[in-house]
């Protein structure tokens with residue numbers, strides 16, 4: 414299970430960072446794969462309101478870290494953690510920039526009608542701190558978080574907020590926080606305990622990606638769907654993205670990954686090879702199954718991809734029936 418933490422304070426080692434690190438460390442101890450992004454250290458430019466995302470599904474700003482890194486990680490995440498100090502009753506400007514740019518993910522769902530396969534099971538967590546004690550201190554942020562999590566396809570399930578936290582070191586002095594974090598992380602057990610199924614093909618550009626997308630969408634509550642390649646391509650096949658979109662599934666922002674890296678992070682319970690059984694490394698303790706997909710020769714590239722997509726969808730439906 415992958416948890417992405419977005420650290421929104423410009424203070425790299427301030428109160429918000431301490432709270433987020435405590436949360437991520439507790440989750441890692443229970444077996445989660447975690448990553449913290451120090452948002453203020455990234456090159457992320459503000460939304461320019463061009464509506465390109467609403468028309469085409471992609472942000473017109475293509476050369477910054479939001480496009481190169483953050484969209485993909487938001488999509489990969491099973492849990493998205495938004496961590497921020499309160500600045501004028503809301504997130505810091507740096508984090509608000511990320512929030513505004515998530516409009517692309519909102520547009521893919523609400524304007525283009527595409528389904529993010531992670532949406533049914535992804536969780537959203539808000540961690541926030543502020544200096545004052547006012548009753549309404551987190552109201553603005555809670556509302557912004559609610560709509561951000563809807564845009565990125567996450568259920569806003571947890572909010573840990575702390576008042577009277579001002580100077581660096583104040584968060585460390587709050588002894589109740591550790592218990593709050595441990596309780597919150599214990600709530601992730603169902604996601605952590607899912608059966609882990611790894612789909613493997615040669616380049617992780619189309620077949621294993623499609624299998625993981627269908628599995629995640631149809632059975633994400635009980636199966637953690639992973640995919641990898643023996644020799645990963647530089648990017649996923651655009652024809653795969655296109656034919657998945659034709660069936661309503663959003664396979665954008667996915668990246669081919671090397672099998673060794675995926676296994677090192679998350680040892681699978683089951684491995685399904687798709688035409689690469691001979692080259693697949695031995696994976697201790699995992700049940701192995703080979704899917705001998707039918708030959709789509711003689712069809713156009715799109716037709717062949719649709720044929721394989723439909724075959725994979727049927728096999729995934731049979732597979733998940735067993736769990």
Ligand SMILES: Cc1cc2nc3c(=O)[nH]c(=O)nc-3n(C[C@H](O)[C@H](O)[C@H](O)COP(=O)(O)O)c2cc1C
Nearest residue numbers: 422427428429498499500501502543544545578579
């Ligand atoms: C520009 C700015 C605006 C702030 N606005 C608020 C505010 O509206 N309410 C509040 O309680 N604290 C406010 N604070 C205080 C911070 O939320 C507080 O110091 C927090 O602990 C900083 O967390 P950090 O160490 O993670 O940066 C503000 C601080 C700054 C620098």
